[in-house]
Amino acid sequence: MLNASRLVEDPEDITSQNDYIAYSKVVHAYSPAIQKLLDLSVEYVPLxxxxxxxxxxxxxxVANSYQPALLYALGVIPVSYGELGRYSSKEDMLIAEDFYQFPVETCSMVKCSVAQWHKRLNSGTINRILGSSSSxxxxxxxxxxxxxxxxxxxxxxVIYRGPSVSGERLEQLVKFTIDQLLDVAEWLxxxxxxxxxxxxxxxxxxNRLLTKLKKILDLRRTRPFYMKSLATILTLNVGLNNxxxxxxxxxxxxxxxxxxxENTPVNEKDLAKVIPLVWAGGTGQEFGIYEAIDQAGGALLGLRSVxxxxxREDIPPLESVARWIYDNSTAGAGVYARNVLDSEVERLKARGVILYGYxxxxxxxxxxxxxxxxxxxxxxxxxNLEGSFQTGTPTGQVLTRVKAFVEMLAA
Ligand code: SF4
Incomplete structure (x- = not known):
């Protein structure tokens, strides 16, 4: 079991991703709920x-897909392989590149997942992977x-819906996908x-939890510093999904x-000094970036990737899952996602956008x-930031850019 209780009071003492979480627990000493969410995050994969x-x-x-709902209904615990990045190191990159001959330029998310699975071979741990051909x-x-x-x-x-697909074609796709969901059930x-x-x-x-998390995001708009960036991202990314x-x-x-x-009064001084930001793209394991945003006075209030x-609850559940998949898998140019980002910027009156990828x-x-x-x-x-997926503090260059960006917005 990983050590969820190591006390890290000074950011200078952080040496691992779990240290960032331990430090975040200290920062959130006033909130038993946030501390519990951070513990849940640390304990998730080991448990x-x-x-x-x-x-x-x-x-x-897959972390954010239909899979967790189906898996829980089948009595199977969904374990997001996106979490494997947290346990990875440079050694994992070497396993992927030297043993499996992945080209060096391959995305670190893929390389560290492969290496982590490699290290678990024949160890008696989870030996099934539910992939997605849409990856x-x-x-x-x-x-x-x-x-x-x-x-x-x-x-x-592969499940995708072209922007103009509707009517009879969509109904055929829904039937096809229900069959696919039954394939998963049979496999498991x-x-x-x-x-x-x-x-x-x-x-x-x-649906209930989506409503509750939306409420939390709304409450954060007027209490922007209560729940910091890392705790918010972990709760939304993995908590809300799995x-x-x-x-x-x-x-x-x-x-x-x-x-x-709700019991925390709105602090007008906080509202005057906060720098609302929207994050777009992946939210990986470079926890130091979130810490840098917090330290510079920013608050990630909008997250496009969630x-x-x-x-729908007015139709049979399997059909509901199939339709949800198509409603979330509309193929097309990134312009659609850009429109969502843009409306999030307007709604939150964001002062800046952080774009992040691997x-x-x-x-x-x-x-x-x-x-x-x-x-x-x-x-x-x-x-526009590019980072790595595996464990390790972000490069000084990325942190300097983030801090400089947020401080520029504050100036
Ligand atoms: S970050 Fe890009 S390359 Fe890496 S796993 Fe995701 S889609 Fe693939």
Missing amino acids: AEEGFKAGRPAVWC CEPFNLGFEIMRQRGYDVFHNE TGERAVDEEKLGQEVARK YFGRPETFEATIDALIEEL PFRFY IGCSFASVDREMWRRFFHDKGLACI
């Missing part, structure tokens, strides 16, 4: 792996390599069936946080450059 060894089904899966090609390659190495890997077919349980009552409960849980593997505990903690926020679409990801870098130019043309400050 799932320990539970698996003790006979509790678990599977590595990028480097990740598809990673999945296939892991299949060859002995993991039980399953993919859905041996039965080509999903308990629709349980899935309905998961759909309702997700519930850190413990749905009831997560929801109870979210309820406690709402109560804390899906906030509700599931070194080696050619897909996202094109979108980010397009968005940067769009906001620059509108006269809004925008910074």
Whole structure:
């Protein structure tokens, strides 16, 4: 089990990603709810792996997709492989590059996931991976390599909806996807069936939590410094999507946080000095960047990467999941995402936009450059950052750029 209780009171003492979380617990000493969320984050993967060894089904899966709702309904713990970056180091890069011969320029997210799975081979831990064919090609390659190495890997077919697809064509796609969901159930349980009552409960849980998290984001607008950037990102990214593997505990903690926020008076001085920012792109494991934003007086109030679409509860749950997938997978130019970003900027009266992606990801870098130019043309400050996914403090250059950017907005 990782040490969730190491006391880190000085940011200078931080040497790992878990140290950032430990330091964040000290910073949030006034909030039992945020401290609990940070603990849930640290304990998520180790507890799932320990539970698996003790006979509790678990599977590595995509973080923010339909998968957690379906997996919980099937009695399987979803374990986001995006969390593996937290345990990685330069050694993992070497495993990917030297042992598996990944080109050096391959995205670090893929390389560290492959290396972490490699280190777990034959260790008795979670040995199944539920991939997604909608992932990028480097990740598809990673999945296939892991299949060859002995993991039980399953993919859905590629699911995308062109912007103009509706009517009969959409209905065909929905039927096709329901079949795909049943394939997942069969792979995991041996039965080509999903308990629709349980899935309905998961759909309702997700909608309930989406509503609660929206409320928290609204409360943060008037209490911007109560929940800092790292705690917010961990809660939204993994908490909201996978519930850190413990749905009831997560929801109870979210309820406690709402109560804390509602009981915290609005501080006009904080509102006068806050620098509202919108974050777009990946939110990886470079926790030092979030710390740098906080230290410079910024507050990440808008996050474009978090899906906030509700599931329909007026139709059968399997159909609801299938329609949700198509509503979230509209193919098309990054201009659609840019429009969402733009409205978030307007709504929050953001003073700047931080665009973040991983070194080696050619897909996202094109979108980010397009968005940067769009906001620059509108006269809004925008910074385009590239970082790595694996553990390790961010480079000094990235931190200096972030601090300088936020301080420039404050000036
Ligand atoms: S960051 Fe880009 S290259 Fe890396 S896994 Fe994601 S889509 Fe693929």
